[in-house]
Amino acid sequence: MLDKQPQQALVNRQLVVNEAMLRSSFGWVLRLLATTGVMWALSCSSAGAEEPVLVAVNYDLPADYHRFLRGRDPLNVNFFGGPSARRDVVEMVLLMQALNLGGFKRPIEIHVEPSYLRILRGVADGQFISSGALMWKADIDMLEAAYFVSRPVVKEGEFRVGIYTGAKNRNRLNAMPHSKLKNLNVVTSAQWQSDVQTLKRLGFKNITYSPNWVNMVRMIGAERAEITLAPFQTTPDMSITVDDVTLYPIKDVTVAISGSRHWPISRKHPQGKDFYTALERGLNQLEVKGIIQQAYRECGFFHPDVAQWTLLKPTIDTQPSPVKHLPN
Template identity: 25%
Template sequence: MKFIILLFLFSANLFATKQNDTPIIIKLAVTNSILSSYNKILEGKSWSELKTYTHPSMNRGVVEILLLHKAFEVSGLNIKFDFVIVPNHTRSIKYSKQINILMPTETVWLSSVEEEDFYISTPIISDGEYEKGVYVLKEKLSLYKIENLSDLKKLTAISSLDWTVDWRTLQLMDVNKQSTSHFESMMYMLKHGRADFLLLEFTSNDDLSREEYGVAIAPVSNIKIGLKGSRHFIVNKKHKESEFIYNALERGLKVLRDKGEIAKALRESGFQNKKTTNWIKIN
């Protein structure tokens, strides 16, 4: 009994220490494209000043950074993010196995991580919720008449072998495809006619369009692609604070989920988009 009391007092003291005015600085791996969008949306303001997830530059990656901020805040921890820029999403997972990097800012597919390396959060995006549009150059949108998978097979997709679920989805659809590791390169290949389309999340813009690296793209109307699997935040088990911070993250995510904040974020950002509810899933 004495041991249990001492353990409780030690844990309580540790929790109190973590909540003081001195922030816990954690390193998070982030791609340059997501960080650029994040900074563009903030425009020098604090994340806490944002009242909505609706913005022309909003995307899932930025939404997930904001959810991390909010989850840690409601958990009671004073956390400050130190972003470490990585070339792509796959590297963000690889770098997050290093001792000094706590986690990627993005959620990851459950199928792409091992529990021996990471603590895995409850789902942010559940199985069956992930849908993408067939995005083409906006200036050429009227040229694409795609109503079914047979029509899509006449075109060439640009994606990445590192985007394992996207790549597998394209394989199962038997679609012509090319791979590049960098998102900027995907935009370049679309712009210069080396590929016709790529699969991307929908946006909150009226026409669902988006601009990436100066290239305007928009989805072909009335069709969408479903991706199988769930996505989760992961925390590096090698990090000295990993278990404590993971538990705080889970507490915070539960609060956000219970009050509908996660659903609101996915809805307002356009990820779960009422405009595409009746679009045909062609795969």
């Protein structure tokens, strides 16, 4: 149970979960949050409070965000490791901290969306003020005029990931020459064009597409795919566990994904300009203090243990192709 703080502080400083959306589309997330008592803390509001602004996230983020916070105020987080620490969870915390430092005080409400593309479209249309996690600049550029674009938080060359596999294939693939990895069946999302283009440029030909991350993990667990790309974790063996399926990185190899990552902010949203101005002001303070680099190190995204591993980098060092279609 979260510590009870003054109601106005919760309105200004905690996230409000879009309860109706979770109940109708992702009831399991709502049930998880409700059983731990966090729904009260995240959805409470006070009379006369300012209308919240909507930030869109993928459906698997709210539960991990709650587990990561463990009752902490996101503005007071100064260690970014621990249970459920991962890149997009940490980015949600960094977003909250930057906005607060920049002077944006409206409450923020999480709205769950099932896909990356729907988040991009929703921000462009002004339905959401921004996304919770960073997005690829190449994808943002598809509708560049619709967004204010934050500074690059993950810069070109910094996005390095592991090649992950299941427990049954772990020993076999660890013994495989790196040159043979491109013959394996890799699963990714067609919406993640930066990943797709990187895999193709590295020579992977057996690419299977899945609609979301959870399904990718399940496919590897069921041996319908052998590998996927994923950020490194802070667990002792850098493993990832989702729905009782554990994935492990193939040792001594990393992959560089080309492109920079930013927050898109809606130009159509009435608070979009204020949100963008505050975010940029706050990001500058976080960068000066070294907090962004610290956060990515402590959550495992910038993992010190893989610094000497072999880096697979696409031969064509250009920006990846953007997503081809944004849904109406």
